[in-house]
Amino acid sequence: MSVIKLSGRIDSNNSSRIEAGILEQLALTDEPGTKAVELDAGELEYISSAGLRVLLRIRKTHPDMVIRNVSTEVYDILEMTGFTEMIKVEKAYRVVSIKGCEEIGRGANGTIYRIDEDNVVKVYNNADALEDIQHEREVAKLALILGIPTAISYDVVRVGDSYGSVFELLNARSFSKILSTEPEKMDWCVKEYVGLLKKIHGTVVPAGKLPDMKETALSWAGFLRDYLPQEAGAKLVRLVEEIPHDNHMIHGDYHTKNVELQNDEVLLIDMDTLSVGHPVFELAFMFNSFIGYSEFDHEIIKKFQGFDSETGATFWRKSLAAYLGTDCQTKIREVEDKARILGYTRMIRRAIRKNGLSTESGRAEIEFWKRELLELLEKTDTLLFSFNELDIEAVAENLAEVQSFVDGILESIGCPPKARMNIDVAVEEIFINIASYAYAPEKGKATVRVEVSEDPVTVTITFVDHGVPYDPLAKKDPDIGLPADERVIGGLGVFMTKKMVDDMSYLYDTGRNILTLRKKL
Numbered sequence: 001m002s003v004i005k006l007s008g009r010i011d012s013n014n015s016s017r018i019e020a021g022i023l024e025q026l027a028l029t030d031e032p033g034t035k036a037v038e039l040d041a042g043e044l045e046y047i048s049s050a051g052l053r054v055l056l057r058i059r060k061t062h063p064d065m066v067i068r069n070v071s072t073e074v075y076d077i078l079e080m081t082g083f084t085e086m087i088k089v090e091k092a093y094r095v096v097s098i099k100g101c102e103e104i105g106r107g108a109n110g111t112i113y114r115i116d117e118d119n120v121v122k123v124y125n126n127a128d129a130l131e132d133i134q135h136e137r138e139v140a141k142l143a144l145i146l147g148i149p150t151a152i153s154y155d156v157v158r159v160g161d162s163y164g165s166v167f168e169l170l171n172a173r174s175f176s177k178i179l180s181t182e183p184e185k186m187d188w189c190v191k192e193y194v195g196l197l198k199k200i201h202g203t204v205v206p207a208g209k210l211p212d213m214k215e216t217a218l219s220w221a222g223f224l225r226d227y228l229p230q231e232a233g234a235k236l237v238r239l240v241e242e243i244p245h246d247n248h249m250i251h252g253d254y255h256t257k258n259v260e261l262q263n264d265e266v267l268l269i270d271m272d273t274l275s276v277g278h279p280v281f282e283l284a285f286m287f288n289s290f291i292g293y294s295e296f297d298h299e300i301i302k303k304f305q306g307f308d309s310e311t312g313a314t315f316w317r318k319s320l321a322a323y324l325g326t327d328c329q330t331k332i333r334e335v336e337d338k339a340r341i342l343g344y345t346r347m348i349r350r351a352i353r354k355n356g357l358s359t360e361s362g363r364a365e366i367e368f369w370k371r372e373l374l375e376l377l378e379k380t381d382t383l384l385f386s387f388n389e390l391d392i393e394a395v396a397e398n399l400a401e402v403q404s405f406v407d408g409i410l411e412s413i414g415c416p417p418k419a420r421m422n423i424d425v426a427v428e429e430i431f432i433n434i435a436s437y438a439y440a441p442e443k444g445k446a447t448v449r450v451e452v453s454e455d456p457v458t459v460t461i462t463f464v465d466h467g468v469p470y471d472p473l474a475k476k477d478p479d480i481g482l483p484a485d486e487r488v489i490g491g492l493g494v495f496m497t498k499k500m501v502d503d504m505s506y507l508y509d510t511g512r513n514i515l516t517l518r519k520k521l
Helices: 015-029 049-061 072-080 130-145 175-181 183-201 213-227 230-241 279-290 299-305 309-324 329-353 360-379 396-412 417-437 493-500
Strands: 002-010 037-047 066-070 088-091 102-106 110-114 119-124 155-159 162-168 259-262 265-268 389-393 445-453 458-465 503-509 512-520
Touching (some): 002 015, 002 049, 015 049, 037 049, 037 072, 066 072, 102 119, 119 130, 119 155, 130 162, 175 183, 175 259, 175 299, 175 309, 183 259, 183 265, 183 279, 183 309, 213 230, 213 279, 213 329, 230 329, 230 360, 279 299, 279 309, 279 329, 299 309, 329 360, 329 389, 329 396, 389 396, 396 417, 396 445, 417 445, 417 458, 417 493
Parallel strands (some): 002 037, 066 088
Antiparallel strands (some): 110 119, 119 162, 155 162, 259 265, 445 458
């Protein structure tokens, strides 16, 4: 590439001379078969229409021409006349030093530093980051328009050999900083963190505005397929393929260093990973941030987040419980395991691409994650999850978990105490019936689904099992008018359930017992 410096003024008086000088330099430096030229405008103070004609003639013979280090004043003229649309033009950027600056955030593509009391700068890992910066500014504006509280970059600067975006974040503190210095605020941080997460996931993004995370995840699974046993690799790809397209927003790097508290307002930063997709992708990124990356070496989270691995694990599980709206540990583990599959897939791929297989510690870390992934793949049939559905082994010992799951949903809708007690009794009777008889003497799983509808508010609870066909409604109700010495012990469970709910129905379909209860509130 030919590099030519421009300086001073280019106007009607000297444009011919300057053009001749440029052409002479090009004749000496042009490489055969190339038309690339870089004009360094760092010392160019003024340009008129005569100078623009010079640039246009050079552009016609050198279509890959680039103009760099352009002052704001000269850039304004080039932009006004449309030259920035047909020529790659790069502004001259002020230089910012991050020496001694506090690191307040770190993401996949860059690190955020506080440069003074009012401002922070995100320094990009990619030395040629101008396109990345432009992309992040565009998606941040989109997020703000869609109602997501975030900071918008107001300046681009040079930082060492790379570029940075400057944001105003007056007196802001990351949630990582709060957790590390004020651990008593853990529950407050969880509440605010999950509240913002639900707002993000509840935001529908216009088609084509953001990348689809499913495509990215498919590339991870496709890469990893060659490093797993054939059956496991094929299953991993299939599980990702079966995740449906979802046009709801996900952040893509949602951890406590990217959530800031500024003047009592919670802000989301580091927006370059913004995309759309199923929330399981987001949960995978979260698992990695709080547990996955430091699972093999607990010191990593201390360096990255500023708090220890125990705090990270506690925050992750409290956040997942709040996000799912349940304290049911079976449900929490179910969703966590789905997130772990994608999380390990991403980490293994990343480690291999960073030459992790070439070092003893790297191989040990990859093998650790790989063992976890293979174990999860054996017992997982889908990466999808529902907030209102629980898959659980149908054994009596799991009754408390089932009731905890159902009660969490009832509590969230303000279910009256009497109706809640009636539903709890009905749930116990049906689940224990399944646990006792559906698979005996073997064991099997049951699915419990809770749905809420309006006008009037009605709770519908559906139990599904794959046990022996059994219609509880076909059994005659017991005669409750008999005296005690004539009464048969047992047989009251289904009868009580009928009395506790407004409707009860049974269906046997494709090898499944499906029992549905409805209760109006």
